[in-house]
Amino acid sequence: MYIQEITLSNFRNYNEVQLKLDKGINIFKGDNAQGKTNILEAIYLCATARSHRTSQEKEVIMWNEQAAHITLDVQKRTFEDKIDFHITQKGKAVAINKMPVAKLGELFGTLTVVMFSPEDLQLIKKSPKERRRFIDIELCQFNKMYYYALKQYYKVLKQRNNALKQYNHNPNAEMLDVWDMQYVEYAKEVVKRRSEFIEEINTVANRIHADISGGKEELQVVYEPNVTSEQLEDKVRRYRSKDIMTQSSTVGPHRDDLKFLINGMDVKVYGSQGQQRTVVLSMKLAELYLMQEHLGEAPILLLDDVLSELDDNRQRYLFSYTENIQTLITCTGVEQSVWNNQKIGKLYNVIKGIIS
Numbered sequence: 614m615y616i617q618e619i620t621l622s623n624f625r626n627y628n629e630v631q632l633k634l635d636k637g638i639n640i641f642k643g644d645n646a647q648g649k650t651n652i653l654e655a656i657y658l659c660a661t662a663r664s665h666r667t668s669q670e671k672e673v674i675m676w677n678e679q680a681a682h683i684t685l686d687v688q689k690r691t692f693e694d695k696i697d698f699h700i701t702q703k704g705k706a707v708a709i710n711k712m713p714v715a716k717l718g719e720l721f722g723t724l725t726v727v728m729f730s731p732e733d734l735q736l737i738k739k740s741p742k743e744r745r746r747f748i749d750i751e752l753c754q755f756n757k758m759y760y761y762a763l764k765q766y767y768k769v770l771k772q773r774n775n776a777l778k779q780y781n782h783n784p785n786a787e788m789l790d791v792w793d794m795q796y797v798e799y800a801k802e803v804v805k806r807r808s809e810f811i812e813e814i815n816t817v818a819n820r821i822h823a824d825i826s827g828g829k830e831e832l833q834v835v836y837e838p839n840v841t842s843e844q845l846e847d848k849v850r851r852y853r854s855k856d857i858m859t860q861s862s863t864v865g866p867h868r869d870d871l872k873f874l875i876n877g878m879d880v881k882v883y884g885s886q887g888q889q890r891t892v893v894l895s896m897k898l899a900e901l902y903l904m905q906e907h908l909g910e911a912p913i914l915l916l917d918d919v920l921s922e923l924d925d926n927r928q929r930y931l932f933s934y935t936e937n938i939q940t941l942i943t944c945t946g947v948e949q950s951v952w953n954n955q956k957i958g959k960l961y962n963v964i965k966g967i968i969s
Contacts, residue, residue: 614689614725614910615939616656622682623675625651626966635958638935640942643963649943653728653915655683656941659696660726660913661750662707662717671702687724690910694723718753718760725754725912727900729919736896737881737889741870748871751900752810755907759806766799770862778860793849796865801842803866811836811871818892818899822875825891825930830875832895839868887924894927898934914940921945 615636621627626648641649650666654673657665664670674681683698697708707714709723736747753760773792780789815834822832840848845864852863873880873892880892904912914935920928920942947960962969 614687614913616724616913617686617688617693618684619652619655619686620682620684621651621655623678624655624681624683625673625675627651628675628966630966630968632961632968634939634941636939637956637958638940638942639958640944640947640960641963641968642944642947642960644945647963648966648968649963650917653917653941653943655698656685656724656913656915657726657728658700659683659685659698659720660724660754662705662720665728665730670700670705673700674702685724696720696723718757718764721753721757721760722755722908725904725908726915727751727897727904727912728915728917729897730917731919731922733897733919734890734893734922736893737873737884741868744871745867745869747896748807748810748869751904752806754912755904756806756810759803762799762802762806766796766803766866769795769799770865770867774861777856777862780857780860789853793853796862797846797849800840800845800865804838804840804842804845804869807866807869808836808838813903814896814899817902818895821898821902821930822891822895825895825927830888830891831877832892833874833877834896835872835874837870837872839866839870840864890923891927894923894931898931901934901938911938914938916940916942918943918945 616634618631618633620629620631622629632652641652643649651673654664654666657663658670658673664673667673680699680701682700683696685696685698687694687696695710697711699706699708705717707717707720709720714720736743749763753763769792773789773796776785776789776792779785811834815832818834819832822830848864856863873884875884875888875892878884880889884892901912901914916931921944923931947957
């Protein structure tokens with residue numbers, strides 16, 4: 614899979630830009646705040662229907678404009694797809710091959726990407742919410758059933774919380790019973806698929822991490838569900854009184870977390886900065902591998918100003934996994950290690966939204 618061409622209209626600081634991309638390495642070089650990351654953000658939006666930088670997608674619209682537009686021509690193994698992504702002040706709309714997409718979930722799988730940025734290097738130290746987001750974004754891209762289960766789960770969670778907030782004024786145990794039944798059903802599906810995914814990624818990331826560390830370290834990625842599938846129904850029932858008191862749902866996958874262990878030790882507590890970076894790199898490379906395994910073709914790799922954060926050894930391992938994968942790199946300068954490791958397809962200079 615690779616992007617043949619990308620067109621942006623009124624997107625961030627780009628009024629109009631059209632680029633033909635190389636199948637291999639594409640480097641966007643320029644000083645900070647020139648618009649390099651905006652290219653990657655547009656691609657990420659077309660893959661996941663969300664920005665990796667803001668929860669308010671209307672922020673991508675150029676100042677004093679009413680709408681932004683992204684067009685991607687995606688070449689796959691046996692066919693092509695054209696994605697048209699339209700963002701207005703009121704919302705977003707997508708068409709695939711000129712056919713409007715009724716639900717954004719239908720977009721998943723049309724274009725698959727793995728994004729790696731300096732912020733990802735903080736994945737281990739960040740809040741559980743960020744680690745859940747990591748799981749959800751990757752799973753949704755190659756498992757539409759997970760996307761729909763997750764969407765329904767959060768919809769029912771919101772309704773259940775609303776019922777809990779109203780309970781003291783209008784006690785309605787039967788209504789809560791209805792929400793609890795649906796809540797448990799979708800929560801079980803989310804927990805099941807997360808558990809399967811973490812089991813897979815643990816196996817692959819462990820192998821990659823051992824390779825990077827020269828066999829000195831064993832990585833374990835541990836899924837920490839707030840509640841197991843077997844316990845869900847019982848705990849939801851037992852915690853109802855507490856939930857009514859706090860007006861929120863105490864148990865469920867919205868409180869899940871991940872733990873990373875090296876040789877049995879918690880990396881968040883005992884790991885060095887270098888070890889933490891190696892763990893995240895192993896996870897990203899494992900993502901690449903699993904997407905290729907599940908979908909039958911490689912995703913597109915987006916490296917947003919991350920190379921300067923990795924030493925030569927980690928860069929070498931990163932590039933060893935990118936053969937035959939379209940890669941877009943943003944950087945302030947092209948480091949020698951890039952030239953040493955890869956044949957550059959295209960090098961772009963970016964200055965104040967002008968690409969040459």
